[in-house]
Amino acid sequence: MKYIYSLVLASLLLISCGGDKNKSVEDIIATNDLEQIRKKKAELDVSAQEISTKLKQLEKSIKELDPQEKIPLITTFPAKQTVFNHFVELQGNVNTKQNLVIYPEYSGVLSRVYVKEGQKVSKGQILAKIDDGGLSQQLSQLKIQSDLAKTTFERQERLWNQKIGSEIQYLQAKATYEAQLEATKQLQQQVGKTVVRAPFSGSIDDVITEQGSVVAPGQSMLFRIVNLDDMYIETDVPERYVSDIIKGKVVKVNFPVLGKEVDAKVRQAGNFINPANRTFKVEVALPNKDITIKPNLTAKLKINDYTNENAILIPQSIISENAEGKQYVYTITDKVENKAKVKREFIETGRTQGDYIEVLSGIENGEEIIQEGARSVKDGQDVKILVVETAK
Numbered sequence: 001m002k003y004i005y006s007l008v009l010a011s012l013l014l015i016s017c018g019g020d021k022n023k024s025v026e027d028i029i030a031t032n033d034l035e036q037i038r039k040k041k042a043e044l045d046v047s048a049q050e051i052s053t054k055l056k057q058l059e060k061s062i063k064e065l066d067p068q069e070k071i072p073l074i075t076t077f078p079a080k081q082t083v084f085n086h087f088v089e090l091q092g093n094v095n096t097k098q099n100l101v102i103y104p105e106y107s108g109v110l111s112r113v114y115v116k117e118g119q120k121v122s123k124g125q126i127l128a129k130i131d132d133g134g135l136s137q138q139l140s141q142l143k144i145q146s147d148l149a150k151t152t153f154e155r156q157e158r159l160w161n162q163k164i165g166s167e168i169q170y171l172q173a174k175a176t177y178e179a180q181l182e183a184t185k186q187l188q189q190q191v192g193k194t195v196v197r198a199p200f201s202g203s204i205d206d207v208i209t210e211q212g213s214v215v216a217p218g219q220s221m222l223f224r225i226v227n228l229d230d231m232y233i234e235t236d237v238p239e240r241y242v243s244d245i246i247k248g249k250v251v252k253v254n255f256p257v258l259g260k261e262v263d264a265k266v267r268q269a270g271n272f273i274n275p276a277n278r279t280f281k282v283e284v285a286l287p288n289k290d291i292t293i294k295p296n297l298t299a300k301l302k303i304n305d306y307t308n309e310n311a312i313l314i315p316q317s318i319i320s321e322n323a324e325g326k327q328y329v330y331t332i333t334d335k336v337e338n339k340a341k342v343k344r345e346f347i348e349t350g351r352t353q354g355d356y357i358e359v360l361s362g363i364e365n366g367e368e369i370i371q372e373g374a375r376s377v378k379d380g381q382d383v384k385i386l387v388v389e390t391a392k
Contacts, residue, residue: 071339071384074373076332079363084311086351086358087252087302088245092235094286094297098200098227101208104215105193106130113211115223121198127223128196130215135194139187146180153177202227226295231286232267233299236279244305245269251284252302258292266303306351312363313356318374319349329363330370330377332385342370344379 028040104110112129115121156173159165206224209215215222233253237245249266270281284301286293319327327347332340347362363369370377377383 071382072373072377073386074332074370074377074383075386076368077371079312079314079359079365079367079369081310081312081365084306084308084313084351084353084358085250085304086306086353088237088241088305090235090237090301090303092233092284092299092301094231094293094295094299095234096227096231096295098202098225098230099295100199100225101221102127102196102199102223102225103218104130104196104220104222105217106132106190107216108133108194108214110209110211110213110215110222113207115204115207117204117207120203121201121225123198123201125198126195127198127204128211130194130196132191132194135187135191139184139191142180142184142187146177146184149173149177149180196222198225200225200227228288228291228293228295231288231293231295233264233284233286233301235282235284235301236274236277237269237282237303239273239278239280241305242269242273242280245282245303250304253284253286254300254302255293255297256300257297260292262287308350308358311350312359312365313353314359314363314369315355315371316352316357317355318369318371319347319357320375330374330379331363332368332370332383335368335385338385340368340383340385342377342379342381342383 025040028036031037107130109131110128111131113127114129115127121127153173153176156165156170160167160170202225204223205226208221208223213220245266246269247266251264251266252261253264254261264284264286266282267285268281268283273280282303284303314329318329320329321327327349328344329347331343331345333343334341345362345367348360350358350360352358370383372386373383
């Protein structure tokens with residue numbers, strides 16, 4: 001092609017230097033004669049058209065004589081079997097089953113508060129004390145009466161075993177003793193309700209009622225206790241995944257606010273389909289060793305609903321479709337060094353993940369698939385391979 005453009009340049013120079021009594025273009029312009037200038041331009045226009053026609057003839061001849069001029073340049077990648085994990089993307093909220101507001105079980109004055117906000121407590125630890133209004137003294141009297149009833153019963157039992165006394169005396173002593181035991185136990189339970197204990201291990205998130213306040217069962221909130229060790233995420237899953245998302249499925253959990261991602265698993269998949277929104281509940285167990293994840297935090301979930309151990313993945317951008325709606329890609333055959341022939345392969349596709357799609361049939365492991373240039377080639381066409389790229 002360089003020779004052709006050199007020929008054009010030389011021809012234009014010869015034309016510009018010849019004609020009009022060997023006057024150059026510069027000389028004619030210098031005459032300031034409009035008629036001569038127009039005449040010279042017309043001559044050059046005719047010459048330019050003739051040269052353009054000759055150039056097209058030369059280019060056509062070059063393409064016919066040099067087959068390399070007609071071969072498209074492409075890149076390929078080998079079809080390779082790989083593990084394909086498909087994920088359903090959902091959103092959920094963090095919860096904990098151990099997030100509880102503690103209410104009193106006894107009415108009275110909150111006489112003592114033993115904990116403060118942020119304090120860690122153990123299960124059964126005393127958190128507060130409610131004034132029992134004299135129940136402790138009554139319990140002490142009952143214990144004395146119980147001890148007397150016990151002594152009376154034991155003596156009557158010994159006499160009865162020696163056949164001394166009547167059976168009715170023995171039974172009355174026994175009944176009195178047992179009644180005193182039950183009364184003592186009942187009062188002990190009442191006194192026990194005046195002591196507020198931690199129902200589980202955790203931390204006191206909030207002290208709601210201050211010392212000295214009058215409290216009542218079911219009305220006065222005393223403390224909020226939270227345990228962040230046993231956390232989980234609850235989300236609603238569309239019913240079409242009911243057979244795919246089951247207990248034990250892998251989940252990738254992302255917390256946008258924390259900039260953190262953790263791996264988890266489905267702990268429980270619900271068996272009830274909500275008729276209002278056609279979804280079922282899923283719980284995802286959440287490790288929280290560093291206690292950075294809090295209740296009600298929003299999380300983005302990617303739940304594995306499908307896995308193919310021997311999947312072939314290809315870019316979606318190289319897939320074409322014919323008038324009948326059938327999908328196809330182009331592969332290469334008869335490869336010799338960097339030259340090959342194009343072959344059209346009809347395929348069936350499955351699920352997508354990002355820019356890639358799963359090929360279910362039509363492509364064999366190891367086949368070379370055309371990537372760059374896939375939209376500009378035809379079945380049976382010769383091509384030249386520039387680069388062989390490794391499939392991702």
